[in-house]
Amino acid sequence: MLEVRDLVAGYGGVPVLRGVSLDVTAGEVVAVLGANGVGKTTLNRCLSGLIRPGAGSIRFEGVELVGQDAADIVAAGLIHVPEGRRIFPNMSVLENLELGSYRRARPRRAANLARVFSIFPRLAERKRQFAGTLSGGEQQMLAIGRGLMAEPRLLIMDEPSLGLSPLLVEEMFTLIARIAAEGLAVMLVEQNVVQSLDLAGRAYVLENGAVAMSGPAEALRRDPTLMTTYLGL
Amino acid sequence: MLPLDIFLSAMANGLMMGAVYALVALGLTLVYGVLHIINFAHGATLTAAMYAVYVAHAMLGVDPYLALPGLAAIFFALGYLVQRWVIGPASHGDDSNILLVTLGLSIIMENALLAGFRSDTRSIDVPYGFSVVEVGNLFLSTPKLVAFAGSFVVAALLWLLLARTDTGRAIRAVAKEKTGAALVGVRVEHIYAVTFGLGAACLAVAACLLMPTFLVNPRIGNAFVLVAFTIVVLGGMGSIPGALIGGLFVGVVESLSGLYLGESLGQIGIFLIFILVLLARPTGLFGARA
Numbered sequence: 001m002l003e004v005r006d007l008v009a010g011y012g013g014v015p016v017l018r019g020v021s022l023d024v025t026a027g028e029v030v031a032v033l034g035a036n037g038v039g040k041t042t043l044n045r046c047l048s049g050l051i052r053p054g055a056g057s058i059r060f061e062g063v064e065l066v067g068q069d070a071a072d073i074v075a076a077g078l079i080h081v082p083e084g085r086r087i088f089p090n091m092s093v094l095e096n097l098e099l100g101s102y103r104r105a106r107p108r109r110a111a112n113l114a115r116v117f118s119i120f121p122r123l124a125e126r127k128r129q130f131a132g133t134l135s136g137g138e139q140q141m142l143a144i145g146r147g148l149m150a151e152p153r154l155l156i157m158d159e160p161s162l163g164l165s166p167l168l169v170e171e172m173f174t175l176i177a178r179i180a181a182e183g184l185a186v187m188l189v190e191q192n193v194v195q196s197l198d199l200a201g202r203a204y205v206l207e208n209g210a211v212a213m214s215g216p217a218e219a220l221r222r223d224p225t226l227m228t229t230y231l232g233l
Numbered sequence: 234m235l236p237l238d239i240f241l242s243a244m245a246n247g248l249m250m251g252a253v254y255a256l257v258a259l260g261l262t263l264v265y266g267v268l269h270i271i272n273f274a275h276g277a278t279l280t281a282a283m284y285a286v287y288v289a290h291a292m293l294g295v296d297p298y299l300a301l302p303g304l305a306a307i308f309f310a311l312g313y314l315v316q317r318w319v320i321g322p323a324s325h326g327d328d329s330n331i332l333l334v335t336l337g338l339s340i341i342m343e344n345a346l347l348a349g350f351r352s353d354t355r356s357i358d359v360p361y362g363f364s365v366v367e368v369g370n371l372f373l374s375t376p377k378l379v380a381f382a383g384s385f386v387v388a389a390l391l392w393l394l395l396a397r398t399d400t401g402r403a404i405r406a407v408a409k410e411k412t413g414a415a416l417v418g419v420r421v422e423h424i425y426a427v428t429f430g431l432g433a434a435c436l437a438v439a440a441c442l443l444m445p446t447f448l449v450n451p452r453i454g455n456a457f458v459l460v461a462f463t464i465v466v467l468g469g470m471g472s473i474p475g476a477l478i479g480g481l482f483v484g485v486v487e488s489l490s491g492l493y494l495g496e497s498l499g500q501i502g503i504f505l506i507f508i509l510v511l512l513a514r515p516t517g518l519f520g521a522r523a
């Protein structure tokens with residue numbers, strides 16, 4: 001479904017990714033792990049067309065994404081729930097969700113809205129509230145809900161548990177598991193290594209701008225070198 | 234006339250003028266709210282629109298009101314193109330560059346108009362230019378009433394667009410969260426251009442509503458935009474209701490201070506109130522708290 005090959009990217013000549021290759025196949029949950037600043041968010045930005053990689057290729061369902069703009073990538077069904085949520089603070093919860101289907105799945109907006117509200121009843125209770133006044137956890141739910149409104153074929157989530165209390169982190173992982181159980185392919189970027197590996201089928205660990213380890217989540221969880229690599233020691 | 238009638242008639246005139254001010258301010262505040270820049274070419278664009286009405290009438294014999302839909306569409310398209318292919322690319326994503334580009338545009342436009350029409354003041358003659366409607370003891374100018382109603386209709390349409398359509402939602406989304414908007418598939422450059430086009434279209438409408446009672450010269454737009462700018466700041470930068478209510482308010486203040494202080498001091502009232510409001514509420518009447 002997603003094939004990333006030798007991806008090189010950076011900011012103003014400073015390289016961050018120096019040749020990343022990874023795959024996500026239909027229906028699987030893939031975790032991408034790595035120390036702070038290793039370039040996980042940069043990778044996601046390349047995938048969703050927010051920045052242009054210096055070299056390499058990104059194929060999504062057989063189509064090259066490098067060079068396409070963000071709107072076309074959304075239209076293709078690669079949906080990115082970004083780090084920091086990026087919801088529209090000046091608009092209601094309902095309007096945020098409606099905009100989720102701006103480019104894709106527009107004819108099924110009402111049905112998808114009902115579905116998102118059934119997954120996140122909290123959002124239904126607060127649909128008239130301005131998104132900027134939601135709690136951090138609610139904002140994260142909104143960001144994911146907005147992503148689901150586009151009927152993603154692949155959902156990329158960048159640190160969905162960031163800033164949440166342990167209880168909410170638990171809840172968030174349960175929800176992601178539930179979404180994934182419906183057959184949606186998910187690429188999960190996380191700091192919560194243990195929980196991510198519990199959820200994912202496979203995982204990649206980035207270090208120094210490239211994939212340092214990869215394999216079944218089960219195996220990585222038991223690998224003693226994971227923590228040292230992950231912590232960048 | 235009783236003094237009360239004089240007062241009421243000044244009020245009515247102020248409201249009617251204020252509605253057109255509001256329209257000019259609406260375009261300014263919309264562009265500010267979304268692109269976060271003061272569009273320095275706003276005044277020159279209004280002037281250009283007024284000349285367009287003049288030319289349509291003087292050379293083609295088209296009535297300003299009939300020209301309105303067409304001119305609004307043309308100015309929307311021009312605004313769209315200029316933002317998409319001149320201002321946008323020239324700004325390199327830097328807000329202060331956009332500011333300078335619009336300043337440059339306004340200088341070019343003003344001088345082009347000056348070269349084309351010289352500095353003469355021109356006006357058009359329409360059969361209904363001096364017709365009045367009698368309301369109680371008041372005689373209200375028909376074209377000014379039309380301007381009043383027309384401004385409200387356009388403001389209402391604009392509000393509907395922003396509140397009820399996906400394009401409007403995208404405009405509001407881009408105003409506060411560009412990255413989030415891009416990630417739901419909004420083409421940010423397109424939305425910028427649409428916003429700019431809407432600002433220009435507001436000016437075309439204002440020009441059509443103004444010309445039956447107003448004159449045009451190459452600098453006329455600036456007088457309006459100075460007032461519109463005070464309205465935008467007064468109403469709260471980027472606020473649509475602020476622009477509307479601020480516009481009406483400023484129109485009335487100008488008219489009443491003209492009545493009591495004399496015609497030449499009419500605008501002093503505006504700036505006095507402007508200073509007083511900003512002392513009390515630095516973000517304007519409808520502005521978001523910082």
Ligand SMILES: Nc1ncnc2c1ncn2[C@@H]1O[C@H](COP(=O)(O)OP(=O)(O)OP(=O)(O)O)[C@@H](O)[C@H]1O
Pocket residue numbers: 011016034035036037038039040041042043083
């Ligand atoms: N817009 C930017 N301009 C310049 N450098 C940037 C920019 N964004 C990120 N970087 C740099 O690129 C590197 C990778 O950042 P990135 O956000 O991809 O890391 P990350 O793996 O997502 O980290 P975290 O786990 O903290 O979210 C960092 O060194 C960061 O400082």
Ligand SMILES: [Mg+2]
Pocket residue numbers: 040041042083158159
């Ligand atoms: Mg990150």
